[in-house]
Amino acid sequence: xxxxxxxxxxxxxxxxxxxxxxxxxxxxxxxxxxxxxxxxxxxxxxxxxxxxxxxxxxxxxxxxxxxxxxxxxxxxxxxxxxxxxxxxxxxxxxxxxxxxxxxxxxxxxxxxxxxxxxxxxxxxxxxxxxxxxxxxxxxxxxxxxxxxxxxxxxxxxxxxxxxxxxxxxxxxxxxxxxxxxxxxxxxxxxxxxxxxxxxxxxxxxxxxxxxxxxxxxxxxxxxxxxxxxxxxxxxxxxxxxxxxxxxxxxxxxxxxxxxxxxxxxxxxxxxxxxxxxxxxxxxxxxxxxxxxxxxxxxxxxxxxxxxxxxxxxxxxxxxxxxxxxxxxxxxxxxxxxxxxxxxxxxxxxxxxxxxxxxxxxxxxxxxxxxxxxxxxxxxxxxxxxxxxxxxxxxxxxxxxxxxxxxxxxxxxxxxxxxxxxxxxxxxxxxxxxxxxxxxxxxxxxxxxxxxxxxxxxxxxxxxxxxxxx
Ligand code: BES
Ligand code: ZN
Ligand code: ZN
Numbered sequence: 001x002x003x004x005x006x007x008x009x010x011x012x013x014x015x016x017x018x019x020x021x022x023x024x025x026x027x028x029x030x031x032x033x034x035x036x037x038x039x040x041x042x043x044x045x046x047x048x049x050x051x052x053x054x055x056x057x058x059x060x061x062x063x064x065x066x067x068x069x070x071x072x073x074x075x076x077x078x079x080x081x082x083x084x085x086x087x088x089x090x091x092x093x094x095x096x097x098x099x100x101x102x103x104x105x106x107x108x109x110x111x112x113x114x115x116x117x118x119x120x121x122x123x124x125x126x127x128x129x130x131x132x133x134x135x136x137x138x139x140x141x142x143x144x145x146x147x148x149x150x151x152x153x154x155x156x157x158x159x160x161x162x163x164x165x166x167x168x169x170x171x172x173x174x175x176x177x178x179x180x181x182x183x184x185x186x187x188x189x190x191x192x193x194x195x196x197x198x199x200x201x202x203x204x205x206x207x208x209x210x211x212x213x214x215x216x217x218x219x220x221x222x223x224x225x226x227x228x229x230x231x232x233x234x235x236x237x238x239x240x241x242x243x244x245x246x247x248x249x250x251x252x253x254x255x256x257x258x259x260x261x262x263x264x265x266x267x268x269x270x271x272x273x274x275x276x277x278x279x280x281x282x283x284x285x286x287x288x289x290x291x292x293x294x295x296x297x298x299x300x301x302x303x304x305x306x307x308x309x310x311x312x313x314x315x316x317x318x319x320x321x322x323x324x325x326x327x328x329x330x331x332x333x334x335x336x337x338x339x340x341x342x343x344x345x346x347x348x349x350x351x352x353x354x355x356x357x358x359x360x361x362x363x364x365x366x367x368x369x370x371x372x373x374x375x376x377x378x379x380x381x382x383x384x385x386x387x388x389x390x391x392x393x394x395x396x397x398x399x400x401x402x403x404x405x406x407x408x409x410x411x412x413x414x415x416x417x418x419x420x421x422x423x424x425x426x427x428x429x430x431x432x433x434x435x436x437x438x439x440x441x442x443x444x445x446x447x448x449x450x451x452x453x454x455x456x457x458x459x460x461x462x463x464x465x466x467x468x469x
Pocket of ligand 1: 242244261318320321322323347348349350351353408409414436437
């Protein structure tokens with residue numbers, strides 16, 4: 001099912017082509033028949049931006065690109081449907097517009113649209129498209145980077161799409177180990193005894209109701225020529241299924257999509273995969289605490305006081321606010337790397353999803369430089385950041401009458417108090433990304449598709465690429 005993107009040196013008009021241009025003038029050199037030229041002109045007069053010329057043995061598409069990179073990705077997504085209906089297997093995109101970035105965005109839109117998760121169907125209706133050539137003024141490196149980030153995004157999508165019936169925490173670790181071998185990053189898995197020895201009380205408390213043990217996954221990509229001395233650490237929420245625990249999810253159907261609650265960690269794994277495949281010159285560590293959260297006779301309970309990896313005591317007032325408990329242990333574990341910066345990704349709060357929906361990522365933190373760079377990356381790849389305030393006054397909502405902190409804020413600003421809870425466990429420049437809104441789609445959302453979107457991978461890849469240059 002993998003889609004291969006390649007640099008295309010030679011083009012003939014005997015194969016299916018997409019001619020990307022700004023106007024018909026750009027493609028004058030292409031050998032159209034008189035009838036074809038006439039047809040193209042009249043279609044363009046009717047303001048059609050995507051025109052198909054049927055040459056029977058193959059197809060020629062003429063695409064006029066308008067607007068920003070996202071408009072171009074969206075146009076590619078619309079065209080992808082037609083390509084698949086026509087059962088095209090291989091096609092070459094020719095950049096007559098002479099705009100490298102736009103050509104890459106177009107191919108990215110096509111490639112991401114081609115993703116499917118068919119594992120559980122008896123009859124697999126696979127998309128026909130298997131390869132895209134790109135004829136443009138770019139390099140093999142450009143293609144390699146695009147292939148890597150597309151593959152990393154699809155890795156993240158598949159991890160999210162896998163149901164809990166398959167993806168328990170131990171299985172997740174096996175998958176991460178396999179992906180590490182495939183892409184070339186190293187993986188170390190801590191199992192329950194090691195997690196106990198490290199006194200990761202947050203991860204252990206959330207795991208108490210589970211029938212599967214927790215895992216703590218450490219990924220590392222450390223190339224020889226890394227531009228950074230101290231590592232960049234990425235932390236992802238790895239709740240493989242969130243029932244809410246004893247504070248069982250109260251809203252009808254709200255549990256249906258909770259296999260997506262490891263979406264933050266899937267973005268971290270997908271990013272590690274992409275940067276290792278692309279061999280980016282940057283030293284990155286990925287940390288993923290993983291467990292499910294469910295009720296049982298042994299489950300942790302509202303009112304419990306637990307002791308975290310760093311010694312902080314936490315009063316648990318709602319077992320559905322579990323993400324911050326497992327992330328807190330990972331964030332305090334991250335201190336040992338003396339990181340340059342830390343970024344975490346998590347499907348952390350319904351509040352973040354309600355605030356901005358699927359259109360972007362709720363971001364907050366105490367690291368202005370990283371926030372600014374991430375915002376620029378987010379605009380480029382259209383995984384945009386909406387920065388929320390991170391004022392210390394919000395910490396007041398986390399005061400407990402019995403312990404150092406409580407895991408529940410007040411009635412307001414739920415996404416921010418969750419972020420402030422996490423910040424307590426950090427001693428480095430810190431950025432928190434709440435992806436509860438854009439991580440999972442119940443119905444198809446353009447090239448992001450249905451189910452897991454892989455949000456975060458393209459953002460982090462773009463950011464790390466900038467850091468590596
Ligand atoms: N996993 C959920 C957050 C979530 C909601 C993710 C919707 C994706 C879509 C998280 O663990 C949770 O349940 N948060 C609670 C926190 C509350 C109890 C403080 C929430 O947001 O309601
Ligand atoms: Zn929860
Ligand atoms: Zn959760």
